[in-house]
Amino acid sequence: MERLPKGFIKVLEEDCKGCGVCMDACLEDTLEISERRNGMGHRYIQQVRLEDCTGCGLCYIQCPSSAIEVYKLVEKEL
Known part of the structure; x- marks a missing residue:
């Protein structure tokens, strides 16, 4: 069964300095x-291995350049 991500990030490539803190x-x-x-x-x-992202936001919190946006995915109940 395919795992679905719980969140994802968007890296603002032009703002990222590649420091690796995230x-x-x-x-x-x-x-x-x-x-x-x-x-x-x-x-x-x-971002690689998208299915493993939990959308926790730790990368966003640690980024000194504010070059990351975090999106948390919400499961809809049917």
Whole structure:
């Protein structure tokens, strides 16, 4: 059975300095540094293993550049 994410993040690539603080904060290990660079020349963070994201917001809280937005997904009852 396919696992669905409980949340997801959006990295504001142009604001990200690629410091990796958010990667250290992520308990689910869903973040890594991209091979691509932003306009400032920094390799920015990207989310991988989307299905493991809980939307906890620890990455957002720790980001010194405020370059992360967190979205928590809510299950609808049928």
